[in-house]
Amino acid sequence: MPIRYKYDALVFDFDGVLVESEAIKTQALMKLFVDRGRDLVQKIVDYHARNFGISRLVKFRYFHEVLFKETYTPEIEKDLAERFSRLVEEKVIDAPWIAGAREFLETHHHSLPLFIASGTPEGELLRIILKRNMRHYFRSVHGSPPTKANILRKIIGDNGFSPDRVLMVGDSEADYAGASEAKVDFLACSNGSTGLPGPVLPDLKRLEAFIR
Numbered sequence: 001m002p003i004r005y006k007y008d009a010l011v012f013d014f015d016g017v018l019v020e021s022e023a024i025k026t027q028a029l030m031k032l033f034v035d036r037g038r039d040l041v042q043k044i045v046d047y048h049a050r051n052f053g054i055s056r057l058v059k060f061r062y063f064h065e066v067l068f069k070e071t072y073t074p075e076i077e078k079d080l081a082e083r084f085s086r087l088v089e090e091k092v093i094d095a096p097w098i099a100g101a102r103e104f105l106e107t108h109h110h111s112l113p114l115f116i117a118s119g120t121p122e123g124e125l126l127r128i129i130l131k132r133n134m135r136h137y138f139r140s141v142h143g144s145p146p147t148k149a150n151i152l153r154k155i156i157g158d159n160g161f162s163p164d165r166v167l168m169v170g171d172s173e174a175d176y177a178g179a180s181e182a183k184v185d186f187l188a189c190s191n192g193s194t195g196l197p198g199p200v201l202p203d204l205k206r207l208e209a210f211i212r
Contacts, residue, residue, distance in 0.1 A: 003108075006167075006211050007167045007185070008166065009113040009139075009155070010112060010114050010166075010169060011116070011117050011155060011166060012170075013116075013119075013168075013171060014125065016098070016171045016172075016190065017101075017169055018116075019092065019095050019096070019101070020095050020097070021091075024092055025092075026045060026048060029048055030045060032084055032087065033063070036068070040067055040068070043067055047062060050173070052173075052174065053170060055144035055145055056081065060080045098189070100207065103204075105134070105137040107208075113159065114138050114139060115141070116129070116140075117142050117175075118141075118143045118144070119148075120144065121144055121145075122142065123143075124143070125143035126143070140155065142154070148168075148170075148179070148182075152166070153182050163182060163183040164185070167184065167185045167186070186198065187201065189203065189207075190202070
C-alpha cells in the first residue's frame with residue numbers, strides 16, 4: 001500500500017540537518033582568520049552561528065566591511081573562498097550523518113520527491129554529495145549563490161508543486177526566512193537552541209511522524 005504523505009516534496013538544508021558538518025565550518029573560519037586576533041575571531045564565530053544557512057561569501061563581505069572596516073574586493077573574495085573550500089571539503093565528505101538522516105532518505109526517496117537547498121556553493125556541494133554517494137536520493141540539489149527563498153521558488157516552479165504542500169527542513173534563521181518568503185512550511189532540526197518557532201527535532205529519527 002502506498003505511503004500517504006502530508007507533503008508533495010521535502011527540501012533539506014545540508015549542514016547540520018543531513019550531515020554533522022557545522023563544527024567543521026566553524027573551525028575553518030577560526031583558522032582562516034586566526035591572524036585577526038581572539039576578539040575578532042569570536043565576533044566572526046558569533047556572526048556565523050547566528051547566520052547558518054547563508055552564503056559564506058555574504059559572511060566574508062560582512063567580516064571585511066563591518067568587523068575589519070576594510071575594502072572587500074573580488075580578489076579577496078576569490079582567495080578566501082578557495083582557501084575555505086580547501087579547509088572544509090574533504091572533511092565534510094567524511095563527516096557523520098545526522099542521526100536518522102540516511103535511514104529516512106533510504107526509506108522515502110522512491111515515494112517522495114526530496115531536494116537540497118544549501119548555502120554551500122553549488123559546485124562544492126555537488127562534489128561533496130557525489131563523493132558521499134547521496135546524489136540518487138534527491139530530485140535536484142541547489143546551493144548558493146541563490147537565496148533559500150529563490151531556491152525554493154525554483155523547486156516549486158520547476159516541479160509544479162503548490163507551496164503549501166512543500167516542507168523545508170532546516171536549522172537556521174535563513175532557512176526559516178526562506179521558507180516563509182516562499183510560503184512553504186518549515187520544520188527545525190537542531191541539537192541546540194535555535195530560537196525558531198514551532199517544534200524542533202534534535203535529529204531526523206522522528207521526521208517521518210511529521211510528514212505522515
